[in-house]
Amino acid sequence: MRILLVDDSTVMRKILTRSITQAGFAVDEFLEASDGMQGMEVLNKEGKVDLILSDWNMPIMDGLEFVEEVRAGSDEINSIPIIMVTTEGGDAKVAESVAAGANGHVKKPFTTDDLQNALGKFLS
Numbered sequence: 001m002r003i004l005l006v007d008d009s010t011v012m013r014k015i016l017t018r019s020i021t022q023a024g025f026a027v028d029e030f031l032e033a034s035d036g037m038q039g040m041e042v043l044n045k046e047g048k049v050d051l052i053l054s055d056w057n058m059p060i061m062d063g064l065e066f067v068e069e070v071r072a073g074s075d076e077i078n079s080i081p082i083i084m085v086t087t088e089g090g091d092a093k094v095a096e097s098v099a100a101g102a103n104g105h106v107k108k109p110f111t112t113d114d115l116q117n118a119l120g121k122f123l124s
């Protein structure tokens, strides 16, 4: 199982890696990108991953635009589940990301339980 983490914070990517592992998910490989543009590059190079976790606020290409790009991408990548991990937790923002094609939402700061609940149905 492979997960792509897209966040402009190196620390946040480390925290996510550790928390997902602590939550008990058997991840073989964490791929990382620091913005949506880099995320698309990773996907186009690496192909299918099982799940994408994406921040919202990032330079160059933000999380919302990234979701739109993935959904408009090749058959190999356009149906990958995407969970937004962000401080942008308002209802309108969540609705906007869902409309763009996001499949879930985790609000920062999160607990291991929050991750278990949000990721469980995609990583069985």
Ligand SMILES: [Mg+2]
Residues within 6 Å of the ligand: 007, 008, 009, 055, 056, 057, 058
């Ligand atoms: Mg950010």
